[in-house]
Amino acid sequence: MRAKSFFQCSVCGHQSTRWLGRCPGCGAWNSLVEELGSRQIAGRTPGREVIPSPVTEIPALGEERLPVGIDELDRVLGGGVVPGSLILVGGDPGIGKSTLLLQIAYRFSDRLQVLYVSGEESVRQIRIRADRLGALSPNLLLVAETDIDLIERHLNDVNPPVAIIDSIQTMFKNDLGSVPGSVGQVRECTAQLMRLAKATGISVFLVGHVTKEGLLAGPRVLEHMVDTVLYLEGDRHQSFRILRGVKNRFGSTNEIGVFEMRGQGLVEVANPSLLFLNQYPGESVPGTAVVSSLEGSRPLLVEIQALVSPAGYGVPRRMTAGVDHNRVALIAAVLEKRIGLNLGSNDIYVNAVGGVKLDEPAVDLGIALALTSSFRDVPVESGLAAAGEIGLAGELRPVPGAAKRVNEAFKLGFNRFLLSAQSEIQNKTEAEVLRAVTLAEALEVAIKL
Template identity: 70%
Template sequence: MRVKTKYLCQECGQQSARWLGRCPGCGSWNSLVEEPVNLRTAPGSSSVSGDVPRPVTEVPVQEEERFSTELGEIDRVLGGGLVPGSLVLLGGDPGIGKSTLLLQVSQLLSRRMQALYISGEESMRQVRLRADRLGELSPGLLLLSETDIDIIERHLRELGPPVAVVDSIQTMYKSDLGSAPGSVGQVRECAAQLMRLAKTTGISIFLVGHVTKEGVIAGPRVLEHMVDTVLYLEGDRHQFFRILRCVKNRFGSTNEIGIFEMSGSGLIEVTNPSALFLVQRPQGGVPGSAVAAALEGTRPLLVEIQALVSPTGYGVPRRMTAGVDYNRVALITAVLEKRVGLNLGSHDIYVNAVGGVKLDEPAVDLAIACALTSSFRDIPVDNGMAFAGEIGLTGELRPVNGVEKRVKEAFKLGFSSFLLSGQSALDHNAETGILTADTLAGALELALRV
């Protein structure tokens, strides 16, 4: 009997009856892979509880019982701790420290509870070598090297550990499926099986997910919809800092971030990231440098923005950015040309956020504009001034949220003045050190003292 097949997109999970060179769902080229239609979940097996419908007023109310992961930065991102029975997906670039972070969490939790670390990419001896570098070992940490999801489920049900780590979901496979591990069907079915296991047993499961070259979790998009929490570990591999960012959280806010410093003994929590981001900032005042007061969730961050503007040696000037949005820098450049009168069209422009951090909020617009103008005019920005403000297309300076936290953080680190929009609801005068401007041109006059 001929086996029926279908074609699934490896990027978005779009199904097709025949092979297509380009996916009609996401537009990716050569992403459709043939898979046999030989696995159908048994009726009723997709239910996580087996309950019958009941009125909402009769459903018992139960508060979320969280427990700490022993790392305050992770607890902050998760919304106060780990919820029992939750499924957490951690993604990030290769070599960024995903496995190290979760092994460190498992090792800390194993001192007061049982934790199972399942590796599909390394042997138990290799995991043991990494664990030796992270600190004191505990017999409560169990290791398993396995890729068959059915065997993994059997071990989890027999042991019943409160926490388990699966590294990585792309290496797991289900023998009933004929496709290779990492394919759309395998990733979807293995994640669904782990989700049902977590909901029925109360085991909190961490999944490690590889990312594509575009920076998103590899596999079907349904994977991110299926889990309770999606975390991304960001940072430059050549930098010491790592940022844990939450993009989905059913049990808390998605605005919080955790900051770590990579070391030989694992990831170390950074309690005062602003001080570390500014530790090598030149004190004498160098043209092209300005400090932005960003806000990540409830945490203010002071990050140095560096800009280099130089005459181009080619027909088309170059524009490069690192840590800030390229399109946002292009918009600010256009406003500086049109509203301030800077001739930047014949200059190369390079903008960098120091420390490997990525800033995507509009509040850093003013710092970028000040750094660009400072480099273009070769005049240093006031070394004791921090900035926060959004720039409009007509050259106006708009207020941003959380100015109290930004100003307090800047003054705590020794800055003497803070420049923001005149529409901000703060008591601003020269005595308090809070300066305001309504337009970008006025803000540049205060920042550069020209």
Template identity: 60%
Template sequence: MSAKKTRYFCNVCGHITSRWLGRCAGCGEWNTYVEEVVVRGTSPRSTEAGGGNRPLPVTEVAPVEGERNSTGMAELDRVLGGGLVPGSLVLLGGDPGIGKSTLLLQVAGLVGAAGKKVLYVSGEESVRQIRLRADRLEISCPGLYAYAETDLQVIEEQVNLVDPALLVIDSIQTMYGPDITSAAGSVSQVRECTARLMRLAKERSLSIFVIGHVTKEGMIAGPRVMEHMVDVVLYFEGERNQSFRILRGVKNRFGSTNEIGIYEMSGYGLKEVINPSSFFLDEHAGRDVAGAVVVPVIEGTRPLLVEIQSLVCPTSFGVPRRMTAGVDHNRTALIIAVLEKRLGLMMGNCDAYVNVVGGVKIDEPAADLGVAAALTSSFRERVIDHHTCVMGELGLTGELRPVAALDKRIREAARLGFKRCIVPQQKGIPDNVSEVKIFEAKTLADAFDHMFV
């Protein structure tokens, strides 16, 4: 005996209500409720679900045996925290056409080539299309199984037959469970399919990759509860007119979320960028132009050198424009205010544009000095030597504050041939880097005295 009822689900947070609301009572977003038919059955819960489970002292819980399994990609292993954990459910999101399916098919090929079985399930492509893409990526291994299906119950049966070490689902929005009457991609289906995949991963110690579509706001489509259910959430980022891609972890129950992996898209798939600093500085070498400076930033445990460019020019409007790409807009406005107040650089009648070359996004305050240097260089038409890199957090009184991992930043700059580093006065400045001359600055004015010579 079952009863059908109509409910309204929020596409963002999964909040349920019996009537339509303009604003979600759970997350506060507008126009996010969708109507779905919910079937409630009366079948009792199986008594075997618990399996005799009982609370145990943590000291009596059996330790996890076995190590992480490598995916065959060093960049992906770094973001995952060292490799795939058996029984983990990993959600990969990104813009359409960014390369999510390509990345996971390459991973499936590498794992299959290592002698393990991989089941690649696609709800958007036929097996012939998967074969065409595999041929283009030069993937040919008998351990990789391709399967086109959207019924999750049928997929579970095939998992029992193939017994893979890795399962790839492309994508979660195309999967459906026959027990739910709503269409594939609805809030109920996405949440139920995610729960069943999580249960499958834990019961079989099976590593599962799931691809998720994103909305126009850049969030993974479906309720946010889906991100809370999985073990790892990865975002694949990049611009379509750029060849590089960044794999960023935003949630990881087994490791850090500060690591990034960098790839370059080519005609034969994605290639790992082993030396990302030189990749982003190819055009900077040997150039002395106003408004450009190099800043060492830290992404996870990896130092990365990026170029910050600025253009300051007289405005033709009543209100000057402030535009940024790769750095925080409000932070840039704050730096401009400090430059005007502390150094007398009156930019009130000038447009200011700041860009991080290559599309990299910087969210750490250690790049403040780089943004200030690029703005000042363009405003004064003073060139910063291309062998100089700068770093430091800027305070409202014009002082420079210490930055973390200074030693890593300086050594990465020395490895790439930089001769001068301008850093805040702080402890831990290395004195055994003979290739780089280090200049310490207490204030922004002191840093500019060393910078513009």
């Protein structure tokens, strides 16, 4: 017998027996979500009660992890997959989510059984991709299914240590009358998989679609329910991909993994800085500066390019790629007010080479150097890398991990590094560390007129 359902407003909690475009309680549009009227409490056996237990009597899980065998992914996960965890992988269409998950399944299948459930492709289509990736193993089980109850039955029968669901938006539950991908369906299917994972210890990877704003499709509670949220980023016109952890209950959320998309799938990049540098230390050109960004424990050297030109129209344009638009506007205002550069009547274009996205304040100094270099048409001193945060008063603030940044720059051939005078660093390399108190001093050091 099909369980009765009702519709509840996600804003004010108003309940209705049918779906309405506008909530009668608070007036919010498209806020009514289908809910099950009666819900069996999962993980509980009839006649058996769960009683609170002292934390000292609960057996510890320890640091048991399942290494994937892909170093870049294990770095993001914090050393491997925790048994019974729920991992959500999101990304733009065509970015390589299914390719990455199939490679993960193949690496696990070397030593344990893996169940790959696809709701978007047939098993023959998955076999075609597996042939291309060389991911053929008898321990890799494939099934094309979208009914969450049947998927749960498969998981209970096979009981694999690792399962992959591609994708959660295609799964549906018969008790709900809404279509797959709706808010109610996504939430209920994820909740059922979460209860199963915690009860059986199966590690479940979920593939999630993203909206045009770049956010995971479905209810926001989806990200709160899972243990780990990973985003696969990158430009479809570029070959590299960045796997970024935005939530991780069992590790750091600052780590990133860098891959390169090739014919045989996603290949790990041993030295990511080489991807983001168009030129090596040598003859510099106006409007370019190399900045050292720290992503978790990994320093990345990225080339910042800027173009400042007289505005051809009435209103000057401000366009950015890979860096925060508002941050560039703030730095341009500081350069105009504190340094005296007349940037208000010029078009400003700023780009991070390779399509990488930088959101760390340490890239402020690199942006300022590139803008000043382009405006004055004078190149930044060759062999110089920089890192520093710029304040509204024109001061140069220190950034964490200065030693790691300097070491990475020296490995790639940069012999000088510009930092804030307040930065505490024990330089163990032959690179010359230059210091500046204000942005004006930093510009005098880096750009010779």
